[in-house]
Amino acid sequence: MQLLFVGTGAADWPGDGVVAVEAARRGHARSHASLLVDGRVLFDCGPTVPAALRLWRVAPSRITDLFITHTHGDHLEQAALRELAAARSGCTPLRVWMETGAAATALAPPGTELRSVAVGVPVEADGMAVTPLPANHPGPATERPVHYLIEAAGVRCLYATDGAWVHPQTWLALRGRRLDALVWDATIGESTGDWRIFEHNSVDMIRLMLQTLRRENVVDGCTRVLLTHLARTLCAPHAELAARLLPEGLVPAHDGMVVELQPAQS
Numbered sequence: 229m230q231l232l233f234v235g236t237g238a239a240d241w242p243g244d245g246v247v248a249v250e251a252a253r254r255g256h257a258r259s260h261a262s263l264l265v266d267g268r269v270l271f272d273c274g275p276t277v278p279a280a281l282r283l284w285r286v287a288p289s290r291i292t293d294l295f296i297t298h299t300h301g302d303h304l305e306q307a308a309l310r311e312l313a314a315a316r317s318g319c320t321p322l323r324v325w326m327e328t329g330a331a332a333t334a335l336a337p338p339g340t341e342l343r344s345v346a347v348g349v350p351v352e353a354d355g356m357a358v359t360p361l362p363a364n365h366p367g368p369a370t371e372r373p374v375h376y377l378i379e380a381a382g383v384r385c386l387y388a389t390d391g392a393w394v395h396p397q398t399w400l401a402l403r404g405r406r407l408d409a410l411v412w413d414a415t416i417g418e419s420t421g422d423w424r425i426f427e428h429n430s431v432d433m434i435r436l437m438l439q440t441l442r443r444e445n446v447v448d449g450c451t452r453v454l455l456t457h458l459a460r461t462l463c464a465p466h467a468e469l470a471a472r473l474l475p476e477g478l479v480p481a482h483d484g485m486v487v488e489l490q491p492a493q494s
Contacts, residue, residue: 229265229266229378229380229381229383229385229408229488229489230265230266230267230486230487230488230489231263231264231265231385231409231411231454231485231486231487231488231489232263232264232265232267232284232286232484232485232486233262233263233454233456233481233482233483233484233485233486233487234259234262234263234264234270234277234280234281234284234286234483235258235259235260235261235262235274235276235277235280235483236255236258236259236261236456236457236458236480236481236482236483236485237258237259237260237261237276237457237458237459237460237483238260238261238302238415238428238457238458238459238460238462239260239300239301239302240459240460240461241257241258241259241260241276241460243260243274243275243276243302247259247276247279247280247283247483249283249484252283252482252483252484253482253483253484253485254466254467254482255458255465255466255467255470255480255482255483256465256466257483258458258460258482258483259274259276259277259279259280259283259483260272260274260275260276260277260302260303261274261302261303261389261456261457262274262276262277262280263387263411263456264281264286264291265356265378265380265385266354266356266380267286267290267291268290268291268292268293268354269291269292269293269294269295269353269354269356269358269378270291270293270294270295270312271294271295271296271297271376271387272295272296272297272303272304273294273296273303273304273305273308273309273312274301274302274303274304274305274308275301275302275305275307275308276308277308277312278308278311278312280483283483283484284483284484287315288311288312288315288316289315289316289319291312291315291316291322292320292322292323292353292354293322293323293324293325293353293354294309294312294322294323294324294325295325295326295345295353295358295360295376296324296325296326296327296330297363297373297374297375297376297387297389297390298327298330298363298365298367298371298373298374298390299326299330299334299367299368299371300367300390303390306335306337309324309337309340310337310338310339313337313338313339313340314339316339317339321339321340321341322339322340322341323340323341323343323353324336324340324341324342324343325343325344325345325351325353325358326342326343326344326345326371327344327345327346327347327360327371327372327373327374328344328345328346328372329370329371329372330367330368330370330371330372331343331344331345332344332370333368333370333371345358345360345374346360347360347361347362347372347374347397348360348361348397348401350377350379355380356378356379356380357378357379357380358376358377358378358379359376359377359379359401360374360375360376361374361375361376361377361386361395361397361398361401361402362374362375362395362397362398363375363388363390363391363395363398364391364392364393364394364395364426364427365390365391365392365427365428366427373390373391375387375388375389375391375398377401377402381491382491383408383409383489383490383491384405384406384407384408384409385407385408385409385410385411385489386402386407386409386410386411386412387411388410388411388412388413389411389412389413389456389457390413390415390427390428390457391413391427391428391429392413392424392425392426392427392428392429392433393429393433393437394437402441402446403444403446405446406445406446406447406448406451406492407441407446407447407451408450408451408452408489408490408491408492409451409452409453409454409487409489410441410447410451410452410453410454411454411456411481412429412434412453412454412455412456413428413429413455413456413457414429414430414431414434414455414456414457414458414463414480415428415429415430415457415458415459415462415463416428416429416430416431416433416459416462416463417430417431417458417459417462417463417464417469418430418431418432418463418464418469418472419462419463420432422462424462428457431455431473431478434453434455434478435476438453449477450492452479452487452489453477453478453479454479454480454481454485454487455473455478455479455480455481456481458480463480466480466482
């Protein structure tokens with residue numbers, strides 16, 4: 229399984245500028261959080277995603293499926309969705325997967341096929357099993373924000389942004405399963421005393437949760453713990469943050485980062 233971090237920024241990163249490759253790779257600039265798996269399945273499509281795909285030389289026509297975590301503007305923008313769908317002109321429609329409540333009120337632009345997902349029920353997308361799990365994050369009253377458990381070819385990855393802590397129902401779904409990668413909301417960085425702990429993670433919160441996840445064998449020494457959705461106004465500069473977290477095995481992702489995941493050796 230290949231992960232491409234199309235964007236790693238929270239909503240406070242500007243959404244109207246062109247990010248340069250070198251600045252993105254150094255973490256000096258970030259697009260809104262989005263992840264591309266195996267070049268075909270995209271998670272979230274905020275306003276910066278089309279430009280970011282061009283930056284990383286991804287042909288949008290190859291993207292068959294789009295999963296939305298929730299409908300906040302930095303995770304789903306109609307103009308970006310229309311551009312993504314238009315790139316598949318002449319191909320099968322772009323399948324757009326959304327939690328049932330969100331799908332009930334969503335607009336489906338031409339070239340898309342809207343599909344709803346129910347919490348805890350896996351769906352198949354281009355050879356992957358994708359299961360929505362509850363996220364501790366406020367959204368519109370009609371929808372339930374979700375994380376996604378992604379499984380393919382013996383590899384298991386949890387894409388968990390936005391959200392604070394781990395929802396009890398999500399914990400029960402993970403218990404007894406080992407993760408090869410955990411892509412985790414770290415909006416608050418190392419800041420303390422911030423009110424966003426009720427809807428986003430800080431690094432200290434992640435440390436606490438990892439203690440339990442390790443004890444329960446959900447993560448181990450081979451699990452890649454990758455931090456994303458990093459706030460411009462709350463997180464230290466990328467190089468500083470990465471250096472401090474390296475001894476703990478925590479890796480702040482940067483735009484354009486590619487991670488190759490292989491099944492654990494038994």
